[in-house]
Amino acid sequence: MISERFKNTILKQLELDDFDIQDETKANTVPGWDSLNHVNVIVAIEKEYGVKFKGIEVLKCKNIGDLQKLVDSKINQ
Amino acid sequence: MIPSIDFSKILEILKYDPKDPLLFGTITFFFIFMGFLFLFNFVSLSKSKPKLYLLLAFSLFFYYKSGGEMLALLLLVAVVNFLAGYFIFKNGSQSVKKLILVLNLIVNIGLLGYFKYTNFFITLYNDVQGTQIDAFNILLPLGISFYIFKALSYVFDIYYESLEPVYRFDEYLLYITFFGNIIAGPIDRATEFLPQVREGKTPSKEDVSLGSLFIISGLVKKSIIADYISQSFIARVFDEPLKYTGTENLIAVYGYAIQIFCDFSGYTDLAIGVALLVGYNLMNNFNYPYIASSVADFWRRWHISFSRWLLDYLFTPLQMGLRGLGNYGTALAILITFTICGMWHGASIPFIFWGILHGFYMSFGLLTKKIRKRFTDAIKLTNTPLHKFLQIFITFHLVLIGWVFFSAKSMENAFNVFKQIFSFFKPEIFGQFYEGYPGVTIFLILGVILVFSPKRAIDSIRTNLLKLPLIFHAILLAITIWLVMQIQYADFQPFIYFDF
Numbered sequence: 001m002i003s004e005r006f007k008n009t010i011l012k013q014l015e016l017d018d019f020d021i022q023d024e025t026k027a028n029t030v031p032g033w034d035s036l037n038h039v040n041v042i043v044a045i046e047k048e049y050g051v052k053f054k055g056i057e058v059l060k061c062k063n064i065g066d067l068q069k070l071v072d073s074k075i076n077q
Numbered sequence: 078m079i080p081s082i083d084f085s086k087i088l089e090i091l092k093y094d095p096k097d098p099l100l101f102g103t104i105t106f107f108f109i110f111m112g113f114l115f116l117f118n119f120v121s122l123s124k125s126k127p128k129l130y131l132l133l134a135f136s137l138f139f140y141y142k143s144g145g146e147m148l149a150l151l152l153l154v155a156v157v158n159f160l161a162g163y164f165i166f167k168n169g170s171q172s173v174k175k176l177i178l179v180l181n182l183i184v185n186i187g188l189l190g191y192f193k194y195t196n197f198f199i200t201l202y203n204d205v206q207g208t209q210i211d212a213f214n215i216l217l218p219l220g221i222s223f224y225i226f227k228a229l230s231y232v233f234d235i236y237y238e239s240l241e242p243v244y245r246f247d248e249y250l251l252y253i254t255f256f257g258n259i260i261a262g263p264i265d266r267a268t269e270f271l272p273q274v275r276e277g278k279t280p281s282k283e284d285v286s287l288g289s290l291f292i293i294s295g296l297v298k299k300s301i302i303a304d305y306i307s308q309s310f311i312a313r314v315f316d317e318p319l320k321y322t323g324t325e326n327l328i329a330v331y332g333y334a335i336q337i338f339c340d341f342s343g344y345t346d347l348a349i350g351v352a353l354l355v356g357y358n359l360m361n362n363f364n365y366p367y368i369a370s371s372v373a374d375f376w377r378r379w380h381i382s383f384s385r386w387l388l389d390y391l392f393t394p395l396q397m398g399l400r401g402l403g404n405y406g407t408a409l410a411i412l413i414t415f416t417i418c419g420m421w422h423g424a425s426i427p428f429i430f431w432g433i434l435h436g437f438y439m440s441f442g443l444l445t446k447k448i449r450k451r452f453t454d455a456i457k458l459t460n461t462p463l464h465k466f467l468q469i470f471i472t473f474h475l476v477l478i479g480w481v482f483f484s485a486k487s488m489e490n491a492f493n494v495f496k497q498i499f500s501f502f503k504p505e506i507f508g509q510f511y512e513g514y515p516g517v518t519i520f521l522i523l524g525v526i527l528v529f530s531p532k533r534a535i536d537s538i539r540t541n542l543l544k545l546p547l548i549f550h551a552i553l554l555a556i557t558i559w560l561v562m563q564i565q566y567a568d569f570q571p572f573i574y575f576d577f
Contacts, residue, residue, distance in 0.1 A: 035373075036443055
């Protein structure tokens with residue numbers, strides 16, 4: 001489940017007022033989250049939670065829900 | 078008296094002939110394909126397994142007819158990647174998975190490098206060192222860049238856990254060797270293609286109608302427009318730009334944008350069309366590339382299956398690895414990706430320069446995005462219709478500059494095109510052009526209409542045509558083939574992307 005903190009980090013990075021983000025939402029359907037901006041969103045999430053992802057971990061994520069789960073798993077480590 | 082059939086002549090037609098490859102759009106192809114379709118539809122009445130084997134046999138024959146003994150290399154690549162995918166999936170350790178992936182990349186890229194770049198590097202070495210090492214006698218296997226990328230995508234998808242390996246080699250082999258996309262793409266993904274193999278779909282009436290329309294569209298674009306304007310005008314100018322005025326060079330530059338679109342999207346239409354006739358959906362490669370609002374947007378619309386490959390398996394991993402450098406890391410990832418993109422297209426300096434140029438466009442665009450936004454905000458241009466028009470206009474011309482290098486045999490030729498445009502421009506030629514090249518003018522205008530027609534109009538024409546009975550599509554196809562035979566300027570020209 002997408003947390004408010006996680007969602008707000010994404011919205012702030014993409015300079016969006018609001019956007020409905022669900023577990024199944026694909027990154028490329030969020031306005032501004034294109035291939036060039038992708039890495040900026042990842043870095044913003046890493047900074048927000050003080051975590052560091054491995055490249056392969058992010059590349060395996062199929063949707064935003066997977067990214068949230070990845071953050072959760074890193075925090076709980 | 079019953080006429081006797083000369084089987085030796087039929088065998089001759091079916092044999093490998095490097096001078097007569099089996100190209101979509103040729104009479105030989107249609108003749109053989111019709112025979113195959115008859116058999117396929119007969120077999121379609123039964124279960125899916127014979128259909129799979131029939132498609133596989135035709136695909137292998139299709140490749141053999143044009144590629145000869147290089148069929149063995151295609152099969153080797155298929156086996157290597159099948160095993161790599163299997164062992165990556167079966168292995169629990171991430172580091173072993175990575176090792177298998179890297180080894181598999183070395184084998185595949187090594188093969189591609191050997192066949193495509195050995196002589197290029199020998200020439201380069203000779204030029205730099207002043208040596209005279211003889212070039213090797215290496216024949217470029219047909220479609221190698223496409224099928225290696227397709228096979229690699231299968232392995233990458235297993236590595237990134239978006240696909241489970243197939244356990245039936247015959248299903249996998251059809252994915253790799255499918256005749257519809259083996260020579261020049263689209264580089265379809267296993268995730269989209271394999272379910273169709275398993276389903277063993279029989280082509281519906283809609284598939285056949287749509288397939289026929291795609292073939293008609295492909296023939297018009299490739300065999301009529303692209304071939305005619307190329308041979309009657311553009312190729313002549315680009316071969317010897319100094320023999321023509323700046324005006325003719327300029328028209329050739331704009332014309333080439335039409336030619337390459339009609340050539341490659343025409344090929345893709347033919348590929349999609351013939352695949353539909355056997356019930357398979359291939360991905361589309363084009364989405365109005367010349368109305369792109371940025372070079373990045375252009376790459377989301379041009380050769381989509383290839384740019385998606387680069388994005389997923391090269392650019393994004395690079396970008397992730399370089400993320401510590403911020404936007405500079407992304408810019409560097411873009412430059413590396415597009416240099417490789419240029420090299421993939423061909424082993425020559427102009428291709429590599431073309432790739433680097435696109436990389437530079439996009440990196441520059443990324444690094445100046447904020448400044449440009451501030452500027453357009455200040456002059457109240459942001460998001461206005463004029464802004465949109467300027468974005469499309471500038472993007473189109475940046476792409477156009479790139480095409481000059483893409484089409485050039487040497488850097489000198491490319492620079493001579495620009496030299497003529499800027500130093501030997503004769504505006505009066507515009508008025509005389511139609512008199513000199515009436516056919517080229519007509520087909521250029523037709524090409525412009527095709528390239529820039531609104532999507533709604535094209536969709537509406539297609540929907541209305543699809544409502545007509547199947548017999549109408551068959552007649553329309555027969556008329557188009559007849560028209561192609563009448564208009565065809567000379568022999569059928571290989572597709573531009575055929576050489577890659």
